[in-house]
Amino acid sequence: MSQRDEVAGRVRSYERRLFLQRAGVLAGMTAAGAGTWILNPRGAWAAAPIKVGIATDLTGPISWGGIPNSQVARMVIDEMNAAGGLLGRPLQMILKDTATNEQLAVTRVRELVQKDRVDVVLGGITSSMRNAIKDTIVHRGRTLYIYPQLYEGLECTKYLYCTGPTPAQQCDTFIPWLIRNGGKKFYLPSADYVWPHVLNKYARKVIESHGGEVVGEEYFPVDHNDYSATVNKIMSSGVNVVFNTTIPPGVAALFKQLYEAGFSKKGGRLACVYYDENALNITPAHEIEGLASCLDYFKAVNDPFGNQVQDKYTRLYGTKNPLTAGSAATGMWRGLNLWAEAVKGAKSVRRDAVSEALDHARLADGLGGPCEVVPGTMHVRMNMYTAVARKGTYEIVEKSKGLVDPRECL
Numbered sequence: 001m002s003q004r005d006e007v008a009g010r011v012r013s014y015e016r017r018l019f020l021q022r023a024g025v026l027a028g029m030t031a032a033g034a035g036t037w038i039l040n041p042r043g044a045w046a047a048a049p050i051k052v053g054i055a056t057d058l059t060g061p062i063s064w065g066g067i068p069n070s071q072v073a074r075m076v077i078d079e080m081n082a083a084g085g086l087l088g089r090p091l092q093m094i095l096k097d098t099a100t101n102e103q104l105a106v107t108r109v110r111e112l113v114q115k116d117r118v119d120v121v122l123g124g125i126t127s128s129m130r131n132a133i134k135d136t137i138v139h140r141g142r143t144l145y146i147y148p149q150l151y152e153g154l155e156c157t158k159y160l161y162c163t164g165p166t167p168a169q170q171c172d173t174f175i176p177w178l179i180r181n182g183g184k185k186f187y188l189p190s191a192d193y194v195w196p197h198v199l200n201k202y203a204r205k206v207i208e209s210h211g212g213e214v215v216g217e218e219y220f221p222v223d224h225n226d227y228s229a230t231v232n233k234i235m236s237s238g239v240n241v242v243f244n245t246t247i248p249p250g251v252a253a254l255f256k257q258l259y260e261a262g263f264s265k266k267g268g269r270l271a272c273v274y275y276d277e278n279a280l281n282i283t284p285a286h287e288i289e290g291l292a293s294c295l296d297y298f299k300a301v302n303d304p305f306g307n308q309v310q311d312k313y314t315r316l317y318g319t320k321n322p323l324t325a326g327s328a329a330t331g332m333w334r335g336l337n338l339w340a341e342a343v344k345g346a347k348s349v350r351r352d353a354v355s356e357a358l359d360h361a362r363l364a365d366g367l368g369g370p371c372e373v374v375p376g377t378m379h380v381r382m383n384m385y386t387a388v389a390r391k392g393t394y395e396i397v398e399k400s401k402g403l404v405d406p407r408e409c410l
Contacts, residue, residue: 025058025067025070025071025321029074029095032094035096035097035099035104035108036094036095036096036097036108036111037094037095038092038093038094038095039074039077039078039092039093039094039095040092041081041085041090041091041092042081045085045089045090046088047085047088047089047090048089049089049090049091049092050085050086050087050089050090050091050092050119050343050349051091051092051094051116051117051118051119052073052077052091052092052093052094052118052119052120052122052336053094053096053109053112053113053116053118053120053121053122053123053143054069054070054073054093054094054095054096054121054122054123055096055098055105055108055109055112055121055122055123055124055133056069056070056095056096056097056098056123056124056125057097057098057099057100057125057129058070058095058097058098058099059097059099059100060099060100060101061100061222061223061248061249062100062125062126062129062248063100064248064278064279064282064321064327065125065149065278065326065327065328065329066097066098066100066123066125067321068278068317068321068322068323068324068327068329069123069125069148069327069328069329069332070095071313071316071317071321071323071329072313072323072329072332072333072336073093073095073122073332073336074093075312075313075316075317076332076333076336076337077091077093077336080340086340086343086344086349087343087344087347087348087349094112094116094118096108096109096111096112096123098123098124098129098133100129102128102129102132102133103132105124105129105132105133106132106133106136109121109133109136109137109141110136110140110141112137112141112143113136113137113140113141113142113143114141118143119143119144119349120143120144120145120146120339120349120354121137121141121143121144121145121146122145122146122147122148122332122335122336122339123147123148123332124147124148124149125149125327125328126149126193126195126247127149127151127152127193127194127195128193128194128195130147130149130151130155131194134147134157134160137160138157138158138159138160142351143159143351144159144161144339144351144354144355144358145159145160145161146160146161146162146163146335146336146338146339147160147161147162147163147164147331147335148163148164148328148329148330148331148332148334148335149164149328149331150164150165150166150170150273150274150295150296150325150326150328150331151164151166151195152167152194152195152196152197152198152199152202153166153167153168153198153199153202153406153408154198154408155378155408155409156377156378156408156409157378158355158378159351159355160378161335161338161358161373161378161379161380162378162379162380162406162408163331163332163334163335163338163380164296164325164328164330164331165273165294165295165296165325165382165384165406166379166406166407166408167198167199167202167203168202168404168405168406168407168408169296169382169384169404169405169406169407170273170294170295170384171199171202171203171206171273171294172206172404173294173384173386173398173400173404174271174273174292174294174384174386175203175206175207175210175212175243176206176210177292177294177386177397177398178241178243178269178271178292179207179210179211179212179241181269181292181397182240182241182268182269182271182292183240183241183267183269184211184212184213184240185212185213185215185237185238185239185240185241186207186212186213186214186215186239186240186241186242186243187214187215187216187217187230187233187234187237187239187241187242187243188200188203188204188214188216188217188218188243188244188245189218189220189227189230189242189244189245189246189254190217190218190219190220190244190245190246191219191220191221191222191245191246191247191250192219192220192221192222193222195245196219196245196246197219199245199273200217200243200245203243204217207243215233215234215237215239216230216233216234216237216239218230220246220250221250222246222247222248222249222250223249223250224246224250224253225249225250225253226253227253227254227257227258228257230254231254231257231258231261231263232261234258234261234263234268235261235262235263235266239268240267240268240269241268241269241270241271242258242263242268242269242270242271243271243272244270244271244272245272245273245274247274248282251272251282251283252282252283255270255283255287255288256283256287258270258287259286259287259288264289264290269290269291269292270288270290270291270292271291271292271293272291272292272293273293273294273295273326274293274295274326275288275291275293275326275389276293276295276298276324276325276326276327277298277299277322277324277393277394278321278322278324278326278327279324279326279327280389280392280393280394285389285391285392288389289389289390289391290388290389290390291388291389292386292387292388292389292397293326293386293387293388293389293394294384294385294386294387295325295326295330295384295385295387296325296330296331296367296368296382296383296384296385297324297325297330297367297368297385298324298325298385298387298394298396299324299393299394300387300393300394300395300396301368301385301396303368303369305365305366305367306367306368309323309333309367310323323367325367325368330367330368333366333367334363334366334367334371334380334382337363337366338358338361338362338363338371338373338380339354339358339361341357341358341361341362341363342354342355342357342358342361343357345357345361358373359373359375359376359378360372360373360375361373368382368383368385369382369383369403370383370403371383371403372403374405374406376409376410377406377408377409377410378408378409379406379408379409380406381403381404381405381406382403382404383399383400383402383403383404384399384400384404385398385399385400386398386399
């Protein structure tokens with residue numbers, strides 16, 4: 001690296017740190033090198049800390065999901081320490097900014113497992129990020145990894161637990177609802193990476209098994225912004241439902257161009273399974289009026305436990321980066337608490353012992369209701385909710401009848 005490149009890198013690092021400090025994201029945390037911050041437990045403890053690694057996108061295009069992930073982790077770890085820690089030991093959170101950059105992320109998680117020697121790693125938003133970092137954590141680093149985001153399924157790596165919804169949980173009841181409340185002709189505009197490709201394969205099977213038809217399926221770079229040809233195909237072919245898996249920043253342009261073409265006004269239904277309250281801020285409310293989503297939690301669920309968690313989060317961090325499901329924040333909350341139950345059950349932080357206990361861990365209450373790990377699958381049963389966007393907020397239109405099985409790794 002030249003001296004010029006080194007100076008430029010230091011400037012970029014300083015600018016990222018300044019941005020995060022101004023945003024209040026790192027308040028109360030100690031800087032510990034480039035892209036690294038430490039949250040030390042308060043007070044005096046006799047025992048050495050249990051180290052929790054959080055690797056998420058604090059900067060870059062996916063930071064809208066990574067920032068609330070980090071804040072949920074801080075909140076939960078502070079709560080655990082206030083309650084006496086785990087096994088009589090405090091928890092220390094070591095936070096790495098993966099910066100929506102998979103190459104950089106591999107370096108940062110290597111630091112977590114080799115240098116910091118954390119006892120568990122949680123994080124990753126996109127599936128491409130999970131795939132980039134999992135080997136470094138699980139195989140090379142011999143460390144437990146919890147992935148909190150909804151995803152395309154098929155992840156059956158030992159010691160890697162997925163705490164967000166799977167295709168079966170999101171599609172099996174949602175797509176029939178879309179057919180009843182939209183129509184049978186579907187179009188699948190998509191970002192060109194692993195999650196949309198695999199999710200669409202599953203969605204297509206559900207659509208066709210319920211008498212629907214996939215009129216078109218296209219893939220674009222995540223920053224694509226000219227969808228005129230696609231919108232023309234949608235409008236000219238009589239599509240009823242746009243089942244979207246494009247992501248920011250490109251998704252804003254797609255929804256805007258569909259709105260301007262009159263898709264919703266002519267009776268079309270927008271659908272997007274990652275769209276939560278955080279994502280509602282990506283586009284003006286009128287452009288996505290009537291958009292339907294299916295997730296493990298919405299604020300509109302309005303249950304006492306979830307409201308209590310939301311109130312505390314808002315008091316701590318405000319409303320700019322909300323705690324929501326499609327941004328993986330509910331999966332982060334669920335993952336940390338299930339892991340803590342497993343540590344208590346195992347009476348250890350050793351990977352094999354915790355994994356054995358995590359295999360049957362459960363929470364009696366949580367965001368969206370109770371949940372439990374399905375033994376032998378490394379995935380979680382949970383409630384699922386279908387909601388529709390109305391004037392910038394969500395209205396729940398359907399709730400699952402009990403916990404929904406992930407149907408993965410059987």
